[in-house]
Amino acid sequence: MTAVSAERVRTQIDGLASAGLDWPTFGAAAIETLRKALPFSAACLATVDPATELVTATVKWGDVDDEHDLQWSYHEYEVDDVYDFRAVSRRPGAVATLAAETGGDPTRSRRFAEMFSPIWDYSDELRAGLAADGATWGGIALFHQGGRTFTLAEQEFVSSVAPGFARGLRSGLVVGAVDLAAAGEAGCPAVLVVGADDEVVQANVGAEARIADLGGGPLGDSPLPQVVCAIVGAARRRASDPTAAVPRARLRSRTGRWLVAHASPLLSRDGSGTDVVVTLEDARPPEVIPLIVASYGLTGRERDVVALVLAGVDTADVAARLHLSAYTVQDHLKKIFAKVGVRSRRELIAQIYNDHYAPHLVEGGALAPSGWFAS
Template structure:
């Protein structure tokens, strides 16, 4: 890795992050770009819900595959190990290399000894938390084979590009509007029961549509979507440890719909966790609008202004409530418009609501007491 190529790669990743790509396209391009300065055998780039830091979806490169997602989630959420993504994200530099963490003995990690080495013959793993503006938007795992390990210089380089990766994932979440034709008008929540053996025990009518829209295959015959694997593991962990991550995550499906995935463990006799009930449903506005706003990379004060604008508060009242001058509010609005890519308050409201919520009105859905559209979600 040379200083020239490293700087060029950082610039290219920052350029990809600002290119307005959807997150899978950005992720695939950013991984290929990273390899120009830092060779590796395989990679996995994950998006997370910033509120719970649970993995919601992945882009993979090399021989790491989808077949082991449930196993991966088991070691990430249910097993105590040397580190996990949440812990790494809180470190200075937000990076960790397994070989360095274990003093050259990676077999101290169950994840390595029971999965990485026997399944893929990896010799080292480097993990990085991907954060921007105080929120974690994803995680990156890189792998070496053939006895190679990640150097301190390589760890520092990944730290230097992590913010670019985070911005690209964050921006990619809000690219494009939902394709409402993918799911039927009456599609309600999907309910999937996953047994202790990780097999699908049962599912309600319509669950297959939801799973397909999240990138999964036929239920019972193909790997479950990454987010389902993650919240199943998180639910089992939380049953034993109330301080573990909430088994809940927000994400965008392949059709562009915002979905909330959550899980609840069914406790059997003796307090053992038997089945886990997973629910996948359309996100309600209070759940998704804050995430959409955060995805545009606004400052705390800019988010305050947007919140009042979305509530219909005029500029004078925004200024009074935030103890600012009207000129300062207008200055904030100009910066907000530039970041969101609009030219007026009306366009700002349309961009946030029309792309992520209001399209259901076009279909004639009735607004239910829950705050969602009864025709679109079955509630």
């Protein structure tokens, strides 16, 4: 630990978390702030879907790069190792180090032997799950080189700042509006087939635009976005292990669209096969509105009130359904308005639906039989 006090860094990270920054801007600033108290060689901050805890996007610092995302996903989701992010997030303190987990022999970890050591010469990794109000919103991995390992004090410090990181990731998901001009180009669902060699075997006409909206390049010439790598690995693992992570994740694209990514293995007639079909499409309101509501940091009771308000229930009926007084409902609404940054029910509904219906209405989209907008 450096001369900068741990308490000062915690305060600065908490300040960044409440500054209204989009999550990549928050992540980059928070990592730089963390280094004031805890030097490290490299870092990777990831967002996850709280429902499945699959990685949806990353901010990286140092020499860790995007070129090895497929290897990351392989070691995270497809093979067994001494720990993974989902396991770390569930333990007390939600923190672990490679040195401690392997008893000082990191070669016991395939991730270390096949990736950390030969590619980057990392000597230790510190992982922490980032949870707020009972939900995991991301994870952070820090790395040492040159034989250095993370101390117990450093683990405890990272555990103490993790809630601030989680709140910053959570609130950053709902910052910014949809870029209609750019988002219109990526409006069609994308379907890709990823082969056993992790190359795209087939793709529909909408795939290139969707991949670009997630920060990827031309198919076949650039690495696939992190979320695609993650759900492909999760789909392969789940084919043989029903308890593995569900290969599905909700995320926000670079143009501000909310998307759902899901994957499934393709099997031949004899039941074998390693190809995976990936679908990326606009999220429907029932899929993503609970995530948006949770992103504002509402309590359980406040979420109950919002759910009824979004359904058009008036204050008296909200009180009756939740067995509360009308005054208590009004008090909850005041707190909800303050957290969301609105002044009325009308503004609340508009704020939550704006990322979904409003952009399509501006574009003049027609409703399909499903109740969602036709392409």
